[in-house]
Amino acid sequence: APSEVIAASEVSVDWTGPNHNNDFMAIVPKTAPDGSWKKTAYTRVGSPLKLVAPSEPGPCEVRYYSGTENKVLARRDISVKAAVITLAAPASAPAASSVSIEWTGPNHTNDYLTIVPQGAQDGATGKLTYTRQGTPIKVVAPPAAGPAEIRYINGGDNRVLARRAITVTAP
Numbered sequence: 400a401p402s403e404v405i406a407a408s409e410v411s412v413d414w415t416g417p418n419h420n421n422d423f424m425a426i427v428p429k430t431a432p433d434g435s436w437k438k439t440a441y442t443r444v445g446s447p448l449k450l451v452a453p454s455e456p457g458p459c460e461v462r463y464y465s466g467t468e469n470k471v472l473a474r475r476d477i478s479v480k481a482a483v484i485t486l487a488a489p490a491s492a493p494a495a496s497s498v499s500i501e502w503t504g505p506n507h508t509n510d511y512l513t514i515v516p517q518g519a520q521d522g523a524t525g526k527l528t529y530t531r532q533g534t535p536i537k538v539v540a541p542p543a544a545g546p547a548e549i550r551y552i553n554g555g556d557n558r559v560l561a562r563r564a565i566t567v568t569a570p
Contacts, residue, residue: 400450400461403478406560407454407507407553411447412461416473418442421466426450426477429458433471436462438555454558456481484551484561486512491566494544497537502551504561506530509554512538514565517546521559524552544569 400412412424422443425436438451442463453459456479463473484504492498500512513527526539530551541547544567551561 400475400477402476403480404452405482405505406452406456406479407482407555407558408452408505409507410450410452410461410477412450413447414442414463415446416442416463417465419466422464422472423466424448424450424461424463426452426459426461426479428453428455429460429476431460433462434469436464439464441466451555452477452479454553454556454560455479482560486549486551486561486563488549488563488565491568492540493570494540494567495542495570496540498540498549498565499535500538500549501535502530503534504530504551507554510560511552511554512536512549513552514538514540514547514549514567516541516543516567517548517564519548522557524550524557527552529554540565540567543567 423439425439482505487501510530511527549563
């Protein structure tokens with residue numbers, strides 16, 4: 400595996416091992432207990448194997464797990480780096496209007512942009528537009544006027560990766 404990857408990216412891992420029934424691999428934070436993982440891939444798929452890096456940057460490990468005991472049979476250090484994301488949009492937009500947003504970012508499967516009222520919890524979403532539609536994309540502003548936030552969201556775990564303020568005005 401590479402020594403450094405971008406958060407939430409797909410990672411190609413070459414491996415050799417016993418490949419017993421239900422053996423699997425995962426990328427997890429280095430401090431995670433041996434029995435914990437979120438996204439896995441079975442070794443029966445073959446080598447190289449495609450894994451998804453955690454969306455949280457930091458020191459991690461690629462781990463090979465026994466499919467019968469969930470015991471870690473091998474590990475390799477990997478550094479997960481934050482994605483560089485930019486959001487360019489007007490400072491304000493009328494309520495419920497379509498806002499053109501230029502963006503750069505990882506564009507992972509199901510990543511999206513949304514506009515929510517300022518202070519909305521991180522899991523909240525308004526109307527959303529998937530980044531796979533390219534840049535610029537149109538995102539619909541909330542229906543109520545007030546301070547708001549454009550958010551770039553990781554489609555894998557709905558984690559906010561970037562924010563930009565916008566004011567929603569009365570139409």
